Amino acid sequence: MQTDAREIILKGISGSPGICIGKAYLVDKEGVDVIEKYTIPPENIRQETNRFKTAVTKARNELEDIIKDVPEELRHHAAILETHLLLHKDKMFYGKIIDMIKAERINAEWALKETTAQTKSMFNNIPDPYLKSRAADIEHVSERIMRNLVGIKDVNIASIDKRVILVAHDLSPAQTSQIQLEKIMGFITDRGGRASHTSIIARTLELPAVLGLDNATRIIKTDSIIVVDGAKGIVIVNPEDETLIRYEELAKKYALRKADILRTSDRPAESADGQTFSIMGNIELPEEVVAVKDHGGDGIGLYRTEFLYMNRDTFPDEQELFIQYKEVAELMYPQPVTIRTLDINGDKAISTKAATDETNPALGLRAIRFCLQNPGIFKTQLRAILRAAAFGNIRLLLPMISGCEEIIESIQLLNQAASDLESEALPHNRDIKVGIMIEVPSAAVIADQLADLVDFFSIGTNDLVQYTLAIDRGNRHVAYLYNTLHPAVIRMIKFIVDAGKKKQIKTFMCGEMASEIINLPILMGIGIDAFSMAPQSIPSIKNMIRKISVSESRLFLKEVLKQTSAADTMQLITDTYGDTLTNGIYTK
């Protein structure tokens, strides 16, 4: 080890778990920091404003190219880039800079720097944290123009040719979308938090990330050896030999454990006392079936069908739906595929329907309500499902049920669709299991009545928790109150499962609650029969189930039901299952 490079430990925020050791790669634009100010003689003012305009045009062209090349899987992150594109020509920015060059007879770089600083300070004075953080957008736009003015090449992330750990002040959405994923081992940034763009990308890619380090870009140099401990939020620069050895072992252990869990993931999830649970995957597209199979999923517990209805001008026809459903059914056969019928809601407005003026879409016309008001659209989907059921093990799942009538009406439509197919002599299978999502408190309360009408329940925890606690998770002011361990939520889930058991029907759980290992002891104690989750979560959930005994979890549940707050329940989980849980990887 070099003697002049001292080991430095930096503490930041955990953006994404995992450990990596490697060479740093700085993505910061060196040299742009020092901006000179000089006066422009009157006869050259025009030339100077043109120089600025050219730089903006170049910057916009660069950005347009980046937008064009955004990989498919990051497509929905590109909207922010479109906004950046508009910001380049914004009156209060572009216009102001040109005016400043003319009025003060100063160089374009200085005018750009001044205007950027003014705009940023305007944003920083806004009390709202979300709007305040828009200062970063101005900064990204300004930096791109500045590089074109000064003539410095943008560090082209797309051309990195070795495996590196990216170190940046802040990764802009434009930058993250250019990254060649196979070249990156981890991310480190000065800015950002758990909800930042970089953090989301890192977690999607299962790469370690430490964010909010403040001055990582000043301390770390390109090619420095660094260690990133994503779970702890620690970065070690110039590690000493001992540190390196320790982390290499840790990284190896982590990788082994991850591989181990993945390797055993196709084996059944059998509890310590021998009860087998079905662990299935949630999907949105047929392509995701592969991920479910790779991660050892025992079927599809939730196939969301909204995708084919979005971003288009016409509703999909029966044939189009049929082909997709058939493909998924065949790929998964003989394992089950649970198709949830159309659940359009506020944040997934369909472009074929004129958006309605609902101030409270979560309580409005969505899911089964929409389908029963539009029986033509609903029947097309039901026909496609019945036809696909001839090719695999398909189950039907009705979303947002709040009372018996909705089930009766839906089954009538299903029977009609089957009879129609019969008379048209189209191959289909009308003998499919019909289940309902329990995600509205009213459905939970009358679960015993609903159980008479259906073959299974699936608890959608995201909505059930939101409606039970009257918490909108998207609302920053109350989001902290959203807690799946609230005593009311636990009691409600138990009530649903008990009602189902009395009528001999099974209860599944999909939604985020099912994918977090800390909830498992409670859910197993309650008697949930099957879980469905994002494919990536399947291996760790299966692994954890094998360590828990159902009979013990039933005793544990009795204690849980005595707790009067989510915090007490959390404490009880840690006290009772802490060791088991911390040994599982992917822990949050």
Next chain:
Amino acid sequence: MNMLDNKLNKTATVINELGLHARPAARIAAIANEAQSDVWLYKNGEQADATSIIDILSLACFKGTVVTLEISNPADAPVLNKIIDFFERGFEE
């Protein structure tokens, strides 16, 4: 309305959770740019040019903020209605 005054205005409320942030501001600016004359956005007497994302954002409109949109040329009424409609749909979020 005064016949000599060509100004038209309408009121709208910000209803989405995140407030009037960058994405909807960009959309509003794009619509306002279709107008022939000025389009102004007012909040508590503060004025912003609706064709500028930055100016719109500087008004800091959170959820619940009531704003007034004003056009100076009646020919721009469709633009006004389009923006109001966008507000009423919670910026499609």
